[in-house]
Amino acid sequence: PKRVQPETEKAPVPSSPPLSRQNVKVQPPSPPQIITDATKAMQFRRVGFLGEGGFARVYEVEDARSLRYACKVVTKSSLKTKKAKTKLYAEIKIHRSLEHPNIVQFGDCFEDDENVYMTLELCQSGSLMDMLRRRKRFTEPEARFFVVQLVGACQYMHDHQVIHRDLKLGNIFLDSNMNVKVGDFGLAALIESPGERKKTICGTPNYIAPEVLFDTANGHSFEVDTWSIGVILYTLVVGRPPFQTKDVKTIYKRIRDNQYEFPSDKEVSLEARELIQEILTPDPQQRPSLFDIIDHAFFTQGTVPAYIPSSARDTVPDFR
Numbered sequence: 554p555k556r557v558q559p560e561t562e563k564a565p566v567p568s569s570p571p572l573s574r575q576n577v578k579v580q581p582p583s584p585p586q587i588i589t590d591a592t593k594a595m596q597f598r599r600v601g602f603l604g605e606g607g608f609a610r611v612y613e614v615e616d617a618r619s620l621r622y623a624c625k626v627v628t629k630s631s632l633k634t635k636k637a638k639t640k641l642y643a644e645i646k647i648h649r650s651l652e653h654p655n656i657v658q659f660g661d662c663f664e665d666d667e668n669v670y671m672t673l674e675l676c677q678s679g680s681l682m683d684m685l686r687r688r689k690r691f692t693e694p695e696a697r698f699f700v701v702q703l704v705g706a707c708q709y710m711h712d713h714q715v716i717h718r719d720l721k722l723g724n725i726f727l728d729s730n731m732n733v734k735v736g737d738f739g740l741a742a743l744i745e746s747p748g749e750r751k752k753t754i755c756g757t758p759n760y761i762a763p764e765v766l767f768d769t770a771n772g773h774s775f776e777v778d779t780w781s782i783g784v785i786l787y788t789l790v791v792g793r794p795p796f797q798t799k800d801v802k803t804i805y806k807r808i809r810d811n812q813y814e815f816p817s818d819k820e821v822s823l824e825a826r827e828l829i830q831e832i833l834t835p836d837p838q839q840r841p842s843l844f845d846i847i848d849h850a851f852f853t854q855g856t857v858p859a860y861i862p863s864s865a866r867d868t869v870p871d872f873r
């Protein structure tokens with residue numbers, strides 16, 4: 554059968570001015586079999602490869618007690634500029650300050666001569682993006698289960714003045730019990746004074762809120778994460794993102810014009826359509842709060858499964 558690409562999760566759009574670490578091709582890290590810090594206090598055995606992102610490689614590692622983690626490795630050669638270093642330190646500072654059952658737990662951070670290492674909670678079931686590729690789309694009870702946990706994580710981040718700014722299926726990981734773990738704080742921002750607005754254009758094309766692209770004078774804030782939650786909910790129940798097209802320019806045009814529709818060949822409940830439509834409100838001030846989202850009929854009138862069976866990684870679960 555023809556392979557369909559459910560969604561483009563291209564590398565996040567670069568902030569302006571462009572960052573060297575996103576534009577310069579650097580040798581990917583090749584960490585040693587035994588990863589250790591200078592003092593040898595920390596020792597991990599590399600046991601597998603999990604994936605790679607824009608500038609990092611992620612390995613599965615095991616400590617002396619046989620506990621498994623994910624280990625994100627960044628080569629120091631990709632951190633030559635002050636800006637690249639500042640970005641990585643910001644990611645580490647924000648991520649390590651967070652502790653929530655639905656956020657990938659930050660473990661340790663250390664370095665050797667070649668690389669910087671970050672150990673993270675291992676998410677055995679991959680990302681929601683991987684799962685969508687296999688499943689094509691999700692049932693509404695599953696979408697409720699994932700989005701309730703995502704909103705919980707988001708509420709916690711916002712309470713701690715953190716905007717994630719890159720919420721998307723590829724950054725929502727699942728542990729062995731199919732619980733949501735939000736990860737990748739590479740574009741996260743800390744709001745340091747009430748009312749502060751962020752001006753950096755960043756995110757991933759399909760998920761970017763209109764104010765990030767088109768209200769650069771005013772800037773953006775927490776509501777950009779709410780917008781992404783709307784895009785995620787649509788993508789879960791429809792199988793592809795709402796503003797998806799071949800080229801990024803057209804995606805932005807559609808976001809600007811709030812132009813998306815529900816395909817006629819896929820059944821999506823009225824409640825789901827209504828909630829998605831409310832969340833995808835162009836004016837960030839008019840967008841529902843995270844509490845409003847969870848209080849919507851889509852959640853209050855529908856079933857939220859107590860758990861998702863791991864068989865759901867590949868096949869539709871039967872909740873009856």
Ligand code: ADP
Pocket residue numbers: 603604605606607608609610611623625657673674675676677679680723726736737739
């Ligand atoms: P980048 O910030 O460079 O995009 P990511 O943090 O997105 O890097 O990680 C790249 C890939 O590594 C992910 O797509 C995923 O496959 C894998 N990965 C990242 N974190 C974890 C984790 N905690 N558990 C399991 N796999 C992970």
